[in-house]
Amino acid sequence: xxxxxxxxxxxxxxxxxxxxxxxxxxxxxxxxxxxxxxxxxxxxxxxxxxxxxxxxxxxxxxxxxxxxxxxxxxxxxxxxxxxxxxxxxxxxxxxxxxxxxxxxxxxxxxxxxxxxxxxxxxxxxxxxxxxxxxxxxxxxxxxxxxxxxxxxxxxxxxxxxxxxxxxxxxxxxxxxxxxxxxxxxxxxxxxxxxxxxxxxxxxxxxxxxxxxxxxxxxxxxxxxxxxxxxxxxxxxxxxxxxxxxxxxxxxxxxxxxxxxxxxxxxxxxxxxxxxxxxxxxxxxxxxxxxxxxxxxxxxxxxxxxxxxx
Numbered sequence: 662x663x664x665x666x667x668x669x670x671x672x673x674x675x676x677x678x679x680x681x682x683x684x685x686x687x688x689x690x691x692x693x694x695x696x697x698x699x700x701x702x703x704x705x706x707x708x709x710x711x712x713x714x715x716x717x718x719x720x721x722x723x724x725x726x727x728x729x730x731x732x733x734x735x736x737x738x739x740x741x742x743x744x745x746x747x748x749x750x751x752x753x754x755x756x757x758x759x760x761x762x763x764x765x766x767x768x769x770x771x772x773x774x775x776x777x778x779x780x781x782x783x784x785x786x787x788x789x790x791x792x793x794x795x796x797x798x799x800x801x802x803x804x805x806x807x808x809x810x811x812x813x814x815x816x817x818x819x820x821x822x823x824x825x826x827x828x829x830x831x832x833x834x835x836x837x838x839x840x841x842x843x844x845x846x847x848x849x850x851x852x853x854x855x856x857x858x859x860x861x862x863x864x865x866x867x868x869x870x871x872x873x874x875x876x877x878x879x880x881x882x883x884x885x886x887x888x889x890x891x892x893x894x895x896x897x898x899x900x901x902x903x904x905x906x907x908x909x910x911x912x913x914x915x916x917x918x919x920x921x922x923x924x925x926x927x928x929x930x931x932x933x934x935x936x937x938x939x940x941x942x943x944x945x946x947x948x949x950x951x952x953x954x955x956x957x958x959x960x961x962x963x964x965x966x967x968x969x970x
Contacts, residue, residue, distance in 0.1 A: 690818030691734055691746060696807045698736040698744055707731035722763060723749060725847045726756040727867060736807075742782075742799035746811055749792050754823020755870070759844035760792035761785060763853075766840055773812045775822055779805075784812045789823040828872050828897050828941070831964045833957060838890055841875035855892055855946070862914040863896060863942065864907040871896040878953045891931070893957060894944035904940045911935050911942070924954055934958065938965045 693699065705715070709728050712720040732748035751757040761776060768780025774793065777786035782800030786793050795811050797804035826844050843854045846869055848861040854873050857863070865871065875890040898904040912919055916935060919925040924934035932948040936958060943961050948954040 690815040691732075691748070692811070692814050695736065695810050695814070696738075696803065698738045698741070698807050701735045701737040701743075705731075705733040707733070721849065722853070723751075723760060725845070725850045725867070726759045726763075727752050727846075728756075728760075736811075742797045742801065742804050744795065744797045744804065744807060744811070746793075746795045746815075748815075751790050751792055754787075754789050755826040755844065757787040757790050757792045757823070758825045758829075759846075761787040762843050763845075763850075771809060771812075773809070774816045774819075775825075777812070779809065782808065784808050786812060786816065788816055788819045789821055791819055826870055826872065828870050828895050831895055831941070831961055832872065832874050832893065833876065833960045833964070836876040836879050836957070838875040838877060841890070843873045845871045845873065851894075855894070858915060860914065862911050864898075864903065864910060865896070868899055869896055876957060878949050879956060889947075889949060891948045891953070892944075892946040893961070894942070894946070895961070896942040896944075898940045898942070901940045904937055904942055908935060908937045908942055911944070922955075924951060926951070936962075938962050941965060 707715050708730055709724050712723065712728065712731060715731065715733065728749055729752045730750040734746050734748075736744040736746065749760065751760055764785075766776075766778045766785075768778040771777050771779045771784070773784070774786030774788035777784065782797040782804060784793075784795045793812060793815055795808050797808050829842070829844070832842070845851050845854070846865065846867045848863070848865040851857060851863075851865060851871060851873065872895050874893045876893050877890050878888055896907070898907060912923060912935060916923065916925050916933060919934065922934065923936045924932060927933050929947075931946075932951050932954040933944075933946045934948075934954050935942060935944045937943070938961075943958060945954050945957055948957070
């Protein structure tokens with residue numbers, strides 16, 4: 662079950678919209694045969710409530726991204742490894758982006774969908790509201806060709822692309838480690854990438870829009886600094902009032918000794934801080950110096966205000 666949590670993918674509503682068909686047409690993007698591989702047994706379908714029956718402990722991650730519908734199909738070929746294709750309709754392109762970037766992406770981009778990764782027999786990509794992952798249980802030259810062909814067919818069946826989360830655009834591109842960018846909604850999802858606290862001190866829920874990124878210091882030559890990456894956290898709330906409430910709770914629960922700028926040097930010698938700009942919370946953790954902390958806070962705030970850096 663846990664292995665199959667790695668196979669999550671998404672193609673659904675757009676395929677139905679494109680064909681005008683009923684529920685069963687979610688499989689329209691999945692071919693009946695690919696290089697001799699054919700489906701074994703009927704397709705399996707799940708929704709957010711029954712997803713635990715399929716991937717057990719991994720279901721909560723995708724429920725945290727508001728998953729709508731799931732399709733799973735097995736492809737088999739005599740004398741060849743089994744290929745599993747899972748299809749997840751995430752409901753929005755933002756959540757499809759989140760599902761794709763939930764894991765580290767260090768494999769080859771093969772140009773399928775809006776972003777893709779192929780590594781050791783597994784293809785993952787996202788396009789519009791769908792996150793797609795296809796895996797061959799043993800990588801051979803033939804299975805690699807079949808997996809990539811399946812991915813191309815599914816991607817071509819999705820009629821349009823969708824925007825990534827808007828909050829992503831406020832990240833500082835000049836210091837960003839692009840393989841360490843994670844979009845999220847909930848407290849549990851944030852803690853999977855960076856453990857902040859047992860309690861939900863930032864008042865996160867399925868409506869908040871957060872992005873967690875790793876950044877490299879611009880000026881590692883500052884006295885007492887190093888070039889180790891640090892963490893930048895941006896969270897967009899439904900209102901300025903909700904953001905103020907979360908910010909106050911964060912400072913009192915996590916940084917009670919922060920200065921007037923919301924910044925403090927922590928026990929490990931690093932720097933942390935949390936400030937507000939409108940309805941967006943900006944948090945920085947493990948910065949190598951107060952100078953770097955102030956610099957990244959300033960750069961993000963200017964972007965949020967539409968000012969030139």
